[in-house]
Amino acid sequence: xxxxxxxxxxxxxxxxxxxxxxxxxxxxxxxxxxxxxxxxxxxxxxxxxxxxxxxxxxxxxxxxxxxxxxxxxxxxxxxxxxxxxxxxxxxxxxxxxxxxxxxxxxxxxxxxxxxxxxxxxxxxxxxxxxxxxxxxxxxxxxxxxxxxxxxxxxxxxxxxxxxxxxxxxxxxxxxxxxxxxxxxxxxxxxxxxxxxxxxxxxxxxxxxxxxxxxxxxxxxxxxxxxxxxxxxxxxxxxxxxxxxxxxxxxxxxxxxxxxxxxxxxxxxxxxxxxxxxxxxxxxxxxxxxxxxxxxxxxxxxxxxxxxxxxxxxxxxxxxxxxxxxxxxxxxxxxxxxxxxxxxxxxxxxxxxxxxxxxxxxxxxxxxxxxxxxxxxxxxxxxxxxxxxxxxxxxxxxxxxxxxxxxxxxxxxxxxxxxxxxxxxxxxxxxxxxxxxxxxxxxxxxxxxxxxxxxxxxxxxxxxxxxxxxxxxxxxxxxxxxxxxxxxxxxxxxxxxxxxxxxxxxxxxxxxxxxxxxxxxxxxxxxxxxxxxxxxxxxxxxxxxxxxxxxxxxxxxxxxxxxxxxxxxxxxxxxxxxxxxxxxxxxxxxxxxxxxxxxxxxxxxxxxxxxxxxxxxxxxxxxxxxxxxxxxxxxxxxxxxxxxxxxxxxxxxxxxxxxxxxxxxxxxxxxxxxxxxxxxxxxxxxxxxxxxxxxxxxxxxxxxxxxxxxxxxxxxxxxxxxxxxxxxxxxxxxxxxxxxxxxxxxxxxxxxxxxxxxxxxxxxxxxxxxxxxxxxxxxxxxxxxxxxxxxxxxxxxxxxxxxxxxxxxxxxxxxxxxxxxxxxxxxxxxxxxxxxxxxxxxxxxxxxxxxxxxxxxxxxxxxxxxxxxxxx
Ligand SMILES: Nc1ncnc2c1ncn2[C@@H]1O[C@H](COP(=O)(O)OP(=O)(O)OP(=O)(O)O)[C@@H](O)[C@H]1O
Numbered sequence: 001x002x003x004x005x006x007x008x009x010x011x012x013x014x015x016x017x018x019x020x021x022x023x024x025x026x027x028x029x030x031x032x033x034x035x036x037x038x039x040x041x042x043x044x045x046x047x048x049x050x051x052x053x054x055x056x057x058x059x060x061x062x063x064x065x066x067x068x069x070x071x072x073x074x075x076x077x078x079x080x081x082x083x084x085x086x087x088x089x090x091x092x093x094x095x096x097x098x099x100x101x102x103x104x105x106x107x108x109x110x111x112x113x114x115x116x117x118x119x120x121x122x123x124x125x126x127x128x129x130x131x132x133x134x135x136x137x138x139x140x141x142x143x144x145x146x147x148x149x150x151x152x153x154x155x156x157x158x159x160x161x162x163x164x165x166x167x168x169x170x171x172x173x174x175x176x177x178x179x180x181x182x183x184x185x186x187x188x189x190x191x192x193x194x195x196x197x198x199x200x201x202x203x204x205x206x207x208x209x210x211x212x213x214x215x216x217x218x219x220x221x222x223x224x225x226x227x228x229x230x231x232x233x234x235x236x237x238x239x240x241x242x243x244x245x246x247x248x249x250x251x252x253x254x255x256x257x258x259x260x261x262x263x264x265x266x267x268x269x270x271x272x273x274x275x276x277x278x279x280x281x282x283x284x285x286x287x288x289x290x291x292x293x294x295x296x297x298x299x300x301x302x303x304x305x306x307x308x309x310x311x312x313x314x315x316x317x318x319x320x321x322x323x324x325x326x327x328x329x330x331x332x333x334x335x336x337x338x339x340x341x342x343x344x345x346x347x348x349x350x351x352x353x354x355x356x357x358x359x360x361x362x363x364x365x366x367x368x369x370x371x372x373x374x375x376x377x378x379x380x381x382x383x384x385x386x387x388x389x390x391x392x393x394x395x396x397x398x399x400x401x402x403x404x405x406x407x408x409x410x411x412x413x414x415x416x417x418x419x420x421x422x423x424x425x426x427x428x429x430x431x432x433x434x435x436x437x438x439x440x441x442x443x444x445x446x447x448x449x450x451x452x453x454x455x456x457x458x459x460x461x462x463x464x465x466x467x468x469x470x471x472x473x474x475x476x477x478x479x480x481x482x483x484x485x486x487x488x489x490x491x492x493x494x495x496x497x498x499x500x501x502x503x504x505x506x507x508x509x510x511x512x513x514x515x516x517x518x519x520x521x522x523x524x525x526x527x528x529x530x531x532x533x534x535x536x537x538x539x540x541x542x543x544x545x546x547x548x549x550x551x552x553x554x555x556x557x558x559x560x561x562x563x564x565x566x567x568x569x570x571x572x573x574x575x576x577x578x579x580x581x582x583x584x585x586x587x588x589x590x591x592x593x594x595x596x597x598x599x600x601x602x603x604x605x606x607x608x609x610x611x612x613x614x615x616x617x618x619x620x621x622x623x624x625x626x627x628x629x630x631x632x633x634x635x636x637x638x639x640x641x642x643x644x645x646x647x648x649x650x651x652x653x654x655x656x657x658x659x660x661x662x663x664x665x666x667x668x669x670x671x672x673x674x675x676x677x678x679x680x681x682x683x684x685x686x687x688x689x690x691x692x693x694x695x696x697x698x699x700x701x702x703x704x705x706x707x708x709x710x711x712x713x714x715x716x717x718x719x720x721x722x723x724x725x726x727x728x729x730x731x732x733x734x735x736x737x738x739x740x741x742x743x744x745x746x747x748x749x750x751x752x753x754x755x756x757x758x759x760x761x762x763x764x765x766x767x768x769x770x771x772x773x774x775x776x777x778x779x780x781x782x783x784x785x786x787x788x789x790x791x792x793x794x795x796x797x798x799x800x801x802x803x804x805x806x807x808x809x810x811x812x813x814x815x816x817x818x819x820x821x822x823x824x825x826x827x828x829x830x831x832x833x834x835x836x837x838x839x840x841x842x843x844x845x846x847x848x849x850x851x852x853x854x855x856x857x858x859x860x861x862x863x864x865x866x867x868x869x870x871x
Contacts, residue, residue: 006100008034008061014088014105020198021084021108024071028094031087032065044081045074075109076119082196084110108248111196112172115146115358122352123298123306125149128244129170131161132205132237133179139233140164143241147307147354148255148361148548150241152227152234153262160264165191166272167314172196174240176205200240207232210239217242218259227261234261255361257545268316268642269659273683277664278635279592280313293636296592297645299565301344303352304551305558312559316642318656323577326560326644328392331574333564334646339386340568343561346383350376353551361541367420367429367533370540373547374412380404380550387557395560398553403546415536427526429533438528441521448518452478455511463489470511478515479505563645570595572646575637580655582610583638583696583731587650590633591640594648603769604650607634609731611693614752616723618742619735619771621756622780624787626769627735628664630756631698634733635660638696657731658694661687663702677705681714688721688728695730697722701737712738723748742775843870 004012007027011034015023022041024031033041042049042064051060066074075085085108092102112128120126125144132139138161141152155161165173173192177199203209211223214235218226228235238259245253276284283291289298294313300306317323333340351372359365360373380402387399420429430438456470465486472478476497482490483503494506540547566572570591587604594602603626608614619627637647641654663683684702691697702718703711715738722732723744734741745751755776759766765783782798846867855863 018086021086024087026089029068030065031068031071034061034063038062038064079109079111106250113145122303125307127168127170128172129168130174130237130240132233134233137233139237141237141241142168146358148358150256151260152238154231154234162191174198174200177202204240204243205236210236213239213242227259251363252361255357255544268318274660274662277662297566299562300558301348302350302558304354304555308555309559312643316639320577323644325394327574329394329560330564332392333561334567340561340564342386346379347558349379357544357547361544367416370412370416374409377405377409398557401553403550408540408543425530427529430529441525444521445518451514465489478511479507481505567646572648575641575647575652575654577641577654582655584608584653585649588633588637589648590629591648593629605771615750616732617752617754619754620739620776622758623784625756625767628700631733635698657696660696662698664700680705691728691730693729697730697732699734712740
């Protein structure tokens with residue numbers, strides 16, 4: 001160390017405190033990076049890596065740098081690449097210190113703490129999530145620093161905690177340090193992938209420290225008052241977030257004024273695969289918003305509304321009262337088009353108040369941001385006037401909670417010019433009349449400029465040189481420029497300053513004197529304007545809590561108006577949501593499929609599910625008939641209803657459900673190294689474990705990932721279990737190609753059979769898309785295969801095999817005579833076929849004939865021996 005230059009020593013000391021971040025070290029107008037940081041950053045940023053000898057021992061130090069005034073995109077790119085960036089500034093004025101200027105890290109930017117508008121998608125939250133595993137429960141807290149949205153909950157298992165992670169979809173996860181070696185994230189690599197994992201020292205999770213952090217941050221007397229009473233693990237997760245903020249954001253985080261604690265039971269629970277299968281936020285195909293439920297419903301006009309809608313869709317409610325409050329509001333807005341459009345128009349000019357608020361609080365807001373805030377607030381009085389007559393409870397509550405913030409609007413309007421520049425340190429920001437001293441300095445500066453014009457005219461007259469110019473540049477200040485051909489006309493008091501190719505530049509004492517006055521004023525103006533701006537920004541920041549509350553209400557209003565707008569355009573109806581156990585839908589449609597611009601008209605269908613006769617509906621029908629579409633549509637209608645939205649149906653009555661489970665199609669999870677079938681069975685197992693009588697289950701062709709007999713057996717057993725086990729006798733839609741399952745209805749009284757009607761015509765199949773009662777008799781798989789363009793030869797052969805199978809022609813040993821026909825070959829016996837083995841029948845009969853009650857132990861043993869030999 002002693003051989004290093006003092007600056008390098010300072011660098012290494014600071015770097016030692018931030019080993020996991022790339023250190024942006026401020027040197028004059030640049031941020032410099034050194035050593036390994038420089039190598040890494042130059043590669044990611046694609047900038048030149050140089051080196052200089054600062055090591056003292058002759059070794060070269062790799063180095064690269066970016067200009068400080070355009071650093072933002074570079075920082076964003078590093079963070080995007082999954083790096084942390086520590087910004088180290090000079091915290092003393094270099095002019096006023098001798099030797100090395102003091103430097104400190106003023107901020108650490110990490111993926112979970114991005115606030116820069118350009119790096120964020122307007123309608124998506126950017127969450128930092130904190131996990132704390134207690135002994136019995138897990139704490140989960142998450143914060144969007146850019147908006148101040150901060151939530152906490154607790155789960156009773158690791159699985160449920162990771163399910164929250166999947167739902168929240170954070171950019172960065174905080175975990176106790178012990179997790180690093182214990183391999184947290186390793187248990188769910190699929191969920192940890194692509195997110196930054198940051199580890200926090202164990203002591204931060206200490207109960208007392210956690211409580212103190214929370215009390216201090218929210219300025220309350222207890223954790224209870226902050227909202228996380230009774231959530232011991234949640235509290236610790238929150239504390240880790242606050243601690244991390246303290247370490248990374250040296251500034252104010254006043255906009256994080258509210259912590260929302262919730263219990264997962266307050267919401268309809270959807271697991272990760274259901275959210276994906278139902279295409280709530282993104283399509284299965286290309287992962288885009290467009291084509292998803294969110295994409296369809298998102299008619300919000302503000303970014304805050306867009307984020308809130310996503311929140312609502314992913315956390316549907318279970319409280320009938322709250323659902324009906326939303327539905328009342330949507331109804332009011334749907335019924336009156338003028339009212340609705342008026343509100344949407346008023347909201348349309350409202351900027352992202354949450355993110356503006358965040359930037360204001362974190363002192364990174366520009367003057368343009370303040371003007372955007374003012375322009376948004378200006379719209380509120382008209383909006384409030386529109387809302388004045390609204391009758392529904394929720395609309396009235398939102399209206400009463402919107403604070404027009406007239407004081408803030410007035411302050412910005414008075415203080416900041418209407419169209420300020422982006423840069424903050426060149427003046428031109430503060431309005432005339434806001435500050436007397438500033439006005440005076442400005443008039444001096446203006447007069448100075450008038451003087452220059454007068455001087456130019458005067459000197460032209462004096463010298464007779466009409467091309468003489470008085471100009472200004474940063475290096476020489478004000479000067480008089482005379483072309484070489486006119487040099488002879490120059491008076492004696494001109495002092496030469498600079499010679500150019502065909503001109504010379506001069507100053508005069510008079511010019512210098514005015515320059516000092518003008519430039520002095522201009523420097524002072526810039527300084528004063530910056531100070532005044534900061535003061536205004538701070539005064540606005542002090543109102544952060546009010547702004548946050550108003551923003552939240554505007555967002556909710558935006559969502560309600562958007563839902564009403566969709567409902568109106570797509571002819572949705574208000575569902576009746578109640579405590580009953582029935583799901584009754586007439587004329588139901590799939591909201592997204594119906595909205596696609598297709599040649600085929602969408603066929604509406606009814607559904608009746610309850611915990612009585614219609615508990616388990618088995619749906620059979622050909623491929624492509626519309627089974628999946630139908631089942632998803634039922635799930636989506638229930639989910640929309642509990643979100644507070646109208647639904648695509650003629651009529652709907654929804655008894656509130658507590659969870660929706662879907663097991664749909666094949667979803668490989670190669671990241672977790674599991675086969676399609678394995679994933680299918682794991683998801684099925686989770687459903688059987690967690691479903692309740694109040695749940696809705698959608699099972700699409702379970703068991704199809706394995707051999708037919710295994711598949712049909714599993715499907716059958718699962719269906720039976722869902723029917724027979726009281727705990728999880730959930731309302732279930734069960735689509736299957738195994739027609740055998742329709743026989744369940746014979747022995748089980750809460751099973752119903754339905755099928756999707758088709759018409760056969762000339763060996764072709766015509767899809768009617770209508771769900772009707774009863775089981776289907778055919779799969780029409782071969783006809784569909786023909787539609788798909790399989791060669792005629794293959795189709796013919798398939799028909800032949802099917803024919804033999806249907807005739808039940810089995811060879812000895814139970815092997816179907818599929819080979820009968822033109823192309824006989826020897827089929828390989830399959831162990832699966834033994835299900836049909838005659839000896840099975842013998843076994844069964846033998847066992848059925850036993851009277852266990854009358855057997856002695858010895859007889860029982862003998863019979864067991866006999867049975868074993870038969871096998
Ligand atoms: N009610 C309907 N009205 C109009 N078109 C529909 C309807 N239901 C489904 N479709 C269309 O039919 C196609 C097939 O539907 P779906 O995937 O639901 O069939 P499926 O019976 O589940 O098929 P498979 O058994 O092969 O998985 C879809 O692309 C959809 O666009």
